[in-house]
Amino acid sequence: MTGTEPSGRGPDIRIARITPAQLSAYKTLRDEALRLHPDAFDADIESEQARPPESYLGRLGLGETRGGSFLLGAWLGQELIGMIGLERQTQTKLRHSAELNSMMVRPEHTGHGVGLKLIEAAIGEARQALGLEQVVLRVSTSSQSAIRLYERAGFQGCGVLPHAIKLVDKGGQVRYFDKLTMVLIL
Numbered sequence: 001m002t003g004t005e006p007s008g009r010g011p012d013i014r015i016a017r018i019t020p021a022q023l024s025a026y027k028t029l030r031d032e033a034l035r036l037h038p039d040a041f042d043a044d045i046e047s048e049q050a051r052p053p054e055s056y057l058g059r060l061g062l063g064e065t066r067g068g069s070f071l072l073g074a075w076l077g078q079e080l081i082g083m084i085g086l087e088r089q090t091q092t093k094l095r096h097s098a099e100l101n102s103m104m105v106r107p108e109h110t111g112h113g114v115g116l117k118l119i120e121a122a123i124g125e126a127r128q129a130l131g132l133e134q135v136v137l138r139v140s141t142s143s144q145s146a147i148r149l150y151e152r153a154g155f156q157g158c159g160v161l162p163h164a165i166k167l168v169d170k171g172g173q174v175r176y177f178d179k180l181t182m183v184l185i186l
């Protein structure tokens with residue numbers, strides 16, 4: 001956001017890359033996201049919660065010399081209140097493309113422009129990456145606020161995969177969620 005932020009925490013938020021020493025805070029926020037929003041993420045909390053923080057080291061993109069792979073955090077003081085990730089494809093024919101993922105803002109901090117700050121920062125970093133031409137994401141069509149945010153940042157929808165997510169609750173009740181693919185040409 002620019003100087004037009006109407007209210008809220010926008011100006012106090014610091015967006016910065018998550019470092020290896022901060023992976024524990026990342027893991028806490030990630031588990032919270034998976035628990036609260038099972039329809040929004042492909043990973044499930046039951047499989048992920050036992051993973052140690054250091055197992056996410058590869059997501060920091062430290063070995064990606066041309067850029068385009070990173071995790072960004074939104075910090076309010078010492079508290080990690082939001083995050084976003086970019087993961088560059090590794091195969092030669094796909095290296096011009098990266099996937100945006102792990103977008104989440106703690107519920108008590110939503111609606112104050114933190115999400116927009118995160119996505120704008122991620123796009124800014126993506127534009128610095130050598131040879132990166134496009135960013136792709138998949139978002140559940142149930143996440144209308146997220147879709148509006150991505151559109152505001154310049155992403156365009158390019159197709160819906162029906163029944164992309166299948167959730168079965170403890171009583172055996174099944175719910176399906178469709179996923180919209182969106183792309184931003186850098």
Ligand SMILES: CC(C)(COP(=O)(O)OP(=O)(O)OC[C@H]1O[C@@H](n2cnc3c(N)ncnc32)[C@H](O)[C@@H]1OP(=O)(O)O)[C@@H](O)C(=O)NCCC(=O)NCCS
Pocket residue numbers: 005006007008037040041102103104105106109110111112113114115116117138139140143144145146148149
């Ligand atoms: C999607 C998500 C990341 C958005 O984060 P956020 O910090 O609330 O995003 P923003 O504050 O930038 O925008 C959200 C809304 O607040 C509004 N807003 C932003 N700043 C505002 C302010 N200062 N005053 C009033 N409204 C404001 C925006 O206009 C937007 O409104 P809309 O939903 O009607 O379009 C968050 O809701 C979330 O974590 N959702 C669950 C996980 C998820 O779905 N992730 C996406 C996976 S693909």
